[in-house]
Amino acid sequence: MKLPIVAYGDPVLKKVCAPIEETYPNLHLLISNMFETMYNASGVGLAAPQIGLPIRLFIVDTGGDDEKDRFKKVFINAEILEETGEPWAFNEGCLSIPDIREDVMRKPNVRIKYYDENWELHEEEVTGMPARVIQHEYDHIQGTLFTDKLGLLRKRMLKSKLDAISKGYIKADYKMRFPNQSRRR
Template sequence: MTLRNILLHPDPRLKKVATPIAAVTDEVRRLADDMLETMYDAPGIGLAAPQIGVTERMLVMDCIKDENASPRPMVLINPEITWESEALNVYEEGCLSIPEHYAEVARPAEVEVTWTGLDGKIQRERFDALWATCVQHEIDHLNGRLFIDHLKPLRRQMITRKMQKLKRELARA
């Protein structure tokens, strides 16, 4: 397993629509392992392949925050939302590609998602609460969207300017 670098906004690769994965190969499994290790190390609860510069439709997530509970690492290949509730939930979202910036985003409270698992089989699950927010946030990444794209333009521009400044500072370090 290899820790991967997480791209920081603004980066044009974060705005690209990811391509479907044709088959679950050993390379895809290695990518999944790297993504889980990178997500846990960050630390985060979700990570999409485009965030590490891979424009393929895969995400990983684990929304178990209780240290006494067993982790539940999930790998979703070619995920697709097949149903969403009319009811909305508002969560304060953050993103590993936009560190230290958070904003409230309203999304469907529940979603049903189908995806291909690492075993190559189609899976389906209904997610709610933080899991629903996380899976929608990560699928947004696969579609070239960031959580700040859900914000008003002025707030989005302010965060983008701060991220540009951070990237300049990191480049000088």
């Protein structure tokens, strides 16, 4: 089932999320719905807060035609242990902040510990674009948005666009939930 994506301005996007237990209700269905939602919105990652759930869960699928180049994983109760390398800029976007893309500096390598959908514990090193997507989604479960990483001047320049998104004055190609949308629209 495709779920509505929570738009910028919703308080759930600014919360540090809680860990979950293996007994979390309907977890496999939730993960399946998250993948369907992400694919429908043409995303490469989706975190639980983006669908209104303040839990430490996110998914990543960088796509690609070749299975060896594809990075598709579920991250439960993830913890980034280390970020290394020379930071590099990349133009990022976010399904919760449609139509805004900005250069964000991130380190190219991460070491992360997490449980997968079968509750197997992993600790691994990830590099390049998959590492960047992981860092972006991990930020979501930490209550951080990519716009929080921008300079003060750039944030001020985006303020009216961000306010418009929170009020629903935007057309997205997927279902969204807007925190400050007026009922009379």
